[in-house]
Amino acid sequence: MRKTRSLIVWGTASGAGKSWLATALCRSAARRGIDVAPFKAQNMSNNARVVPRRDGGLGEIGSAQYFQALAARVAPGTDMNPVLLKPERDTASQVVLHGRADAALSSLPWRERSALLAPAAQEGFARLAARHELIVIEGAGSPAEINLAPQDYVNLGVARWAQAAGPTTALLVSDIDRGGSFAHCYGTWALLPDDLRGLLAGFVLNRFRGDAALLAPGPQHLQQLTGVPLAGVIPMRRDHGLPEEDGVFDDGPRGAGQPRLRVAVIAPPQLSNLDEFQPLHRVPGLRLSWARSVAQVEGADWIVLPGSKQVSGDLAWLRAQGLDVAVQRHAAAGRPVLGVCGGLQMLGRTLDDPQGFDGEPVQGLPGLGLLPLATQFSEGKRLRAAAVTFGATTGPWAGLQGVAAAGYEIRCGQTLADQGSAVLHDDAGQDIGWQAGSVLGCYAHGLFESPAVLQALFGATVPTLDSSFELLADMVEQHLAPALLDRWLGRPCA
Numbered sequence: 001m002r003k004t005r006s007l008i009v010w011g012t013a014s015g016a017g018k019s020w021l022a023t024a025l026c027r028s029a030a031r032r033g034i035d036v037a038p039f040k041a042q043n044m045s046n047n048a049r050v051v052p053r054r055d056g057g058l059g060e061i062g063s064a065q066y067f068q069a070l071a072a073r074v075a076p077g078t079d080m081n082p083v084l085l086k087p088e089r090d091t092a093s094q095v096v097l098h099g100r101a102d103a104a105l106s107s108l109p110w111r112e113r114s115a116l117l118a119p120a121a122q123e124g125f126a127r128l129a130a131r132h133e134l135i136v137i138e139g140a141g142s143p144a145e146i147n148l149a150p151q152d153y154v155n156l157g158v159a160r161w162a163q164a165a166g167p168t169t170a171l172l173v174s175d176i177d178r179g180g181s182f183a184h185c186y187g188t189w190a191l192l193p194d195d196l197r198g199l200l201a202g203f204v205l206n207r208f209r210g211d212a213a214l215l216a217p218g219p220q221h222l223q224q225l226t227g228v229p230l231a232g233v234i235p236m237r238r239d240h241g242l243p244e245e246d247g248v249f250d251d252g253p254r255g256a257g258q259p260r261l262r263v264a265v266i267a268p269p270q271l272s273n274l275d276e277f278q279p280l281h282r283v284p285g286l287r288l289s290w291a292r293s294v295a296q297v298e299g300a301d302w303i304v305l306p307g308s309k310q311v312s313g314d315l316a317w318l319r320a321q322g323l324d325v326a327v328q329r330h331a332a333a334g335r336p337v338l339g340v341c342g343g344l345q346m347l348g349r350t351l352d353d354p355q356g357f358d359g360e361p362v363q364g365l366p367g368l369g370l371l372p373l374a375t376q377f378s379e380g381k382r383l384r385a386a387a388v389t390f391g392a393t394t395g396p397w398a399g400l401q402g403v404a405a406a407g408y409e410i411r412c413g414q415t416l417a418d419q420g421s422a423v424l425h426d427d428a429g430q431d432i433g434w435q436a437g438s439v440l441g442c443y444a445h446g447l448f449e450s451p452a453v454l455q456a457l458f459g460a461t462v463p464t465l466d467s468s469f470e471l472l473a474d475m476v477e478q479h480l481a482p483a484l485l486d487r488w489l490g491r492p493c494a
Contacts, residue, residue: 059099202231305343
């Protein structure tokens with residue numbers, strides 16, 4: 001029976017750089033001709049993509065694993081992220097198992113739920129391991145959360161599954177820009193279970209600014225304490241182009257001088273799929289900003305209402321901040337307003353969710369009234385990845401007329417609209433976008449990832465996602481010890 005190798009990317013904390021490092025390693029392995037695939041047993045994120053399920057249907061996985069699969073040059077699938085937790089509020093998350101939302105699992109307490117999720121995640125790993133030469137495994141948070149260790153199948157359990165499948169190595173990445181990295185690395189090593197500590201083969205210091213020689217004698221002392229070498233120091237690089245997995249990304253303008261266009265994306269508590277706006281951050285002369293107050297949308301050329309995991313709750317938050325009035329005032333002045341998915345639903349006239357499928361039960365909840373739409377929520381979720389085409393757009397959106405692009409839908413709710421307002425259609429002819437004056441709403445995510453859309457709206461192109469993967473691979477191959485990288489990936493770079 002073939003032995004499958006695994007390379008684990010652990011982090012000293014959330015946000016340390018696991019996702020981008022795993023992506024970079026996937027592309028570096030693929031460039032060496034290695035049959036590689038990504039895996040994360042459980043991801044927690046409201047950024048998701050639509051991919052094929054094993055049964056022939058469609059499902060969701062975290063965006064990070066979707067991008068890692070593209071970097072690995074393999075088709076994304078639900079085995080790569082068998083458990084996805086989508087936060088709906090501070091104390092509750094929707095459980096997506098093998099691509100499909102599971103209401104029963106979502107309602108269980110965390111420890112009881114984990115016992116049921118671990119075997120399902122292990123099945124996904126086993127199927128991947130049977131098909132590929134190398135699995136690049138991304139951990140979650142930290143593997144040293146000793147209060148969670150008995151239920152931690154995402155870090156500790158996966159490491160044991162990987163050991164059973166074949167040779168396994170782990171890296172530990174720390175964000176040195178936040179400070180405390182040597183203590184974080186040593187503390188994580190010390191708290192790892194005895195049977196897994198020996199897997200750790202290298203520390204990686206991420207987002208370093210300055211002269212790496214000034215780190216001495218820290219790396220040498222750390223190796224004396226742990227026996228684990230410093231594998232590399234990765235410099236700070238803000239423009240690598242890979243979308244952030246969680247949290248808003250840097251919103252500084254590209255290029256010199258004042259930006260010619262400012263796009264304000266409203267950022268409510270349960271915003272989702274924010275990664276789809278990463279291409280806007282790279283458009284020359286455009287400043288992408290994240291708005292949580294009226295002052296932050298003042299003077300914006302565009303206002304965008306993004307997707308939401310809990311539409312009625314985010315709409316209530318919008319009103320509490322006074323942003324509803326700011327958006328309505330912006331539209332009344334004839335300036336562009338764009339709503340995507342949940343944002344589209346907020347722009348409509350009413351929201352009906354009497355059974356609380358999207359959150360708290362609501363009946364006849366007024367929307368912002370800027371689009372002639374009424375949305376009714378029901379059980380189930382629409383998942384679709386398809387080409388979409390714009391129809392007769394006008395005003396600030398006129399350049400989109402006739403433009404075709406790839407898009408995807410992940411949504412609850414069915415929307416009814418007044419006749420004559422539809423301007424976006426999927427490849428089955430279904431209406432999924434509507435316009436009224438300067439206000440445009442669409443159910444299709446990912447449109448800004450289309451070169452045709454960027455060209456139509458801004459007369460610009462941006463570097464491709466594949467070029468970002470190449471850049472990330474160049475970074476690890478330049479800044480990680482070549483001999484260690486060759487050993488971990490299993491084949492020298494040609």
